[in-house]
Amino acid sequence: MMKRLVLAACASLVLAPSATYAAEATMDPQLREKARRAVDAGLHYLRGQQAADGSVARSVGVTALSLRAFLESHRGYNESDGPFITRQVDFVLSKVQSDGSISESLQNTAYNTAVSMNALAATKNPKYESVMSAARKFLINHQIDEQEGYKPDHRYYGGIGYGGDERPDLSNVYLAVEGLKAASTDPNDPVWKKALVFVNRTQNRSESNDQPWAGNDGGFVYMPGWNPPEQGGGTTSYGGMTAAGLLSLLFAGVDKTDPRVQAAYKWMTVNYTLDVNPGTTGKHGLFYFYNAFAKVMLAYGEPEFTDGKGQKHNWRNELAQKLVSLQSADGSWANKDSNAWWEDKPQLVTAWSVIALEHLLK
Amino acid sequence: MIAMRWAVLAVATVLTLAAFGATGTDLQPSALRVAVTAIVGLLAPLFWPGIGATAARTTLRIVGWSLAAACLAAIALRFAGNHGQPFARILPACAMLMLILLVIHALAAIVEQHWRSKSGNAESSHEMAGRTAALVLALLGAVPLWLGPAAELLARRQAWIIDAVIGVSPLTHLAVASGNDLLRNPWFYQHSNLAALRFSYPSLTTLIATYVAIALILVLAPLAARGPGRPTASTIATTHPATEHVK
Numbered sequence: 001m002m003k004r005l006v007l008a009a010c011a012s013l014v015l016a017p018s019a020t021y022a023a024e025a026t027m028d029p030q031l032r033e034k035a036r037r038a039v040d041a042g043l044h045y046l047r048g049q050q051a052a053d054g055s056v057a058r059s060v061g062v063t064a065l066s067l068r069a070f071l072e073s074h075r076g077y078n079e080s081d082g083p084f085i086t087r088q089v090d091f092v093l094s095k096v097q098s099d100g101s102i103s104e105s106l107q108n109t110a111y112n113t114a115v116s117m118n119a120l121a122a123t124k125n126p127k128y129e130s131v132m133s134a135a136r137k138f139l140i141n142h143q144i145d146e147q148e149g150y151k152p153d154h155r156y157y158g159g160i161g162y163g164g165d166e167r168p169d170l171s172n173v174y175l176a177v178e179g180l181k182a183a184s185t186d187p188n189d190p191v192w193k194k195a196l197v198f199v200n201r202t203q204n205r206s207e208s209n210d211q212p213w214a215g216n217d218g219g220f221v222y223m224p225g226w227n228p229p230e231q232g233g234g235t236t237s238y239g240g241m242t243a244a245g246l247l248s249l250l251f252a253g254v255d256k257t258d259p260r261v262q263a264a265y266k267w268m269t270v271n272y273t274l275d276v277n278p279g280t281t282g283k284h285g286l287f288y289f290y291n292a293f294a295k296v297m298l299a300y301g302e303p304e305f306t307d308g309k310g311q312k313h314n315w316r317n318e319l320a321q322k323l324v325s326l327q328s329a330d331g332s333w334a335n336k337d338s339n340a341w342w343e344d345k346p347q348l349v350t351a352w353s354v355i356a357l358e359h360l361l362k
Numbered sequence: 363m364i365a366m367r368w369a370v371l372a373v374a375t376v377l378t379l380a381a382f383g384a385t386g387t388d389l390q391p392s393a394l395r396v397a398v399t400a401i402v403g404l405l406a407p408l409f410w411p412g413i414g415a416t417a418a419r420t421t422l423r424i425v426g427w428s429l430a431a432a433c434l435a436a437i438a439l440r441f442a443g444n445h446g447q448p449f450a451r452i453l454p455a456c457a458m459l460m461l462i463l464l465v466i467h468a469l470a471a472i473v474e475q476h477w478r479s480k481s482g483n484a485e486s487s488h489e490m491a492g493r494t495a496a497l498v499l500a501l502l503g504a505v506p507l508w509l510g511p512a513a514e515l516l517a518r519r520q521a522w523i524i525d526a527v528i529g530v531s532p533l534t535h536l537a538v539a540s541g542n543d544l545l546r547n548p549w550f551y552q553h554s555n556l557a558a559l560r561f562s563y564p565s566l567t568t569l570i571a572t573y574v575a576i577a578l579i580l581v582l583a584p585l586a587a588r589g590p591g592r593p594t595a596s597t598i599a600t601t602h603p604a605t606e607h608v609k
Binding site: 105106107148161162163165166167223226228229230233339340341342345 | 390391392393514538541542543546547548551552553558559560562563
């Protein structure tokens with residue numbers, strides 16, 4: 001594990017200049033500066049939201065996201081910068097449970113563990129390797145498979161839910177695989193293959209999805225067979241989940257040229273909009289989409305794309321412009337049109353927005 | 363007679379579980395614990411044996427019938443689903459069911475006694491008390507559904523209202539004891555407006571303490587007030603024919 005962390009740190013150092021070059025070369029310099037200032041203002045807001053124990057919004061998940069926002073910023077914050085970082089780390093560590101999960105309650109156990117793994121990985125501190133290893137084991141054990149009596153032909157197989165043993169969904173799977181990747185999980189571990197079984201069953205692509213409802217537009221749904229009511233129910237592909245599905249494929253090691261990846265990317269670009277959650281007419285989960293969109297576009301590695309109307313888009317410039325325009329005077333963001341999935345909570349949405357900006361600045 | 367009631371309750375439970383597809387593979391173990399305990403919990407008051415001739419006998423029936431129903435749920439859980447559930451998981455869920463039923467059966471006893479003293483009709487009072495108790499339980503259990511929209515509106519000013527609406531439901535209590543994230547189960551996630559909002563479930567310790575306190579007051583207060591051996595005012599006037607068998 002120690003070796004893996006050192007290797008990951010070296011790899012990120014080697015990759016950092018080329019990644020920085022990507023944003024420098026493709027972004028409008030003025031917009032880039034505005035995005036940096038927006039990150040600073042967002043971090044300032046988050047710093048002001050910290051309680052004495054380091055927690056943000058009394059939540060492990062939000063605190064971990066806030067911590068990650070600090071650690072991945074262009075300011076290069078790390079634990080030596082002071083208590084505003086270490087207190088958050090300490091709060092996250094104080095919620096480590098005996099089963100390896102990192103959470104404060106029955107709710108959101110897997111979600112909190114996954115985002116905490118990303119935050120702890122961002123510290124690049126090998127001290128946390130035992131915590132990361134235990135968290136990795138928790139997520140792997142939490143995956144629905146034969147251990148829970150499910151066979152590979154079951155629609156839940158390979159999925160991961162919020163916590164406990166409830167139904168899995170693509171959103172939690174994406175966060176879990178992101179956490180597992182951050183924890184340098186062995187690429188040959190069966191967890192990836194099993195996760196892909198579930199991910200395939202959430203894509204509207206009948207060639208790789210054995211579910212009877214599967215369409216063929218290449219986009220993704222929340223769960224095999226249904227979407228949350230806020231997204232209209234049914235099995236229509238939408239932006240937040242298509243970004244999550246595409247990220248899951250890429251994190252699980254599926255090649256960029258794979259037809260599943262190509263179909264999902266095509267859906268993302270053809271249905272591109274930043275005004276609503278693509279594929280829906282509403283703004284539920286809009287900031288979740290911005291966050292996942294920034295991550296997936298960076299992971300996919302194309303600076304520009306052409307949408308369904310034949311128009312070219314520089315995703316970095318457009319997402320930066322959108323996020324900067326939505327920032328409040330105090331540096332925070334919040335979804336003013338929806339309270340679903342906590343998007344009315346400025347602490348959570350600010351952390352997501354800062355992380356999105358940090359990704360487009362890379 | 364109690365044994366016969368228990369057998370009928372068992373048959374009703376099995377049939378209801380089968381009708382709701384509770385043996386299907388989609389229902390995860392913790393949700394199965396909630397489903398089984400909730401179904402037994404709703405059916406048990408309908409088979410409530412009725413108040414006894416004395417306060418002590420009524421107390422015995424409240425405790426006995428609640429325990430019998432909780433045991434039935436434990437047996438059903440041991441054999442339901444893909445593979446039987448471990449005892450360590452079954453125990454908290456069934457203990458919570460027992461506490462809920464202690465309170466609800468104590469309420470049924472109070473209602474029955476009140477109506478019997480008013481109407482003088484033992485049989486109808488007994489039936490109505492059981493039905494009323496089941497109805498109260500059903501309405502309280504579904505509070506997060508039918509009060510959810512109002513709670514969401516009010517929570518813009520008072521965020522605690524959402525937690526209160528979720529926390530008052532006995533279904534939530536069974537879910538907490540079963541280790542189940544109730545609102546994230548597929549049906550609730552699709553039909554409850556609260557599932558996508560921020561909320562916290564009450565802690566198991568708080569729930570147990572609250573139920574024990576309420577149950578003690580409801581079950582033991584009449585005993586302390588009247589003395590265990592004295593007949594209740596209503597039972598002096600009339601005696602329920604169905605309860606004769608268990609005296």
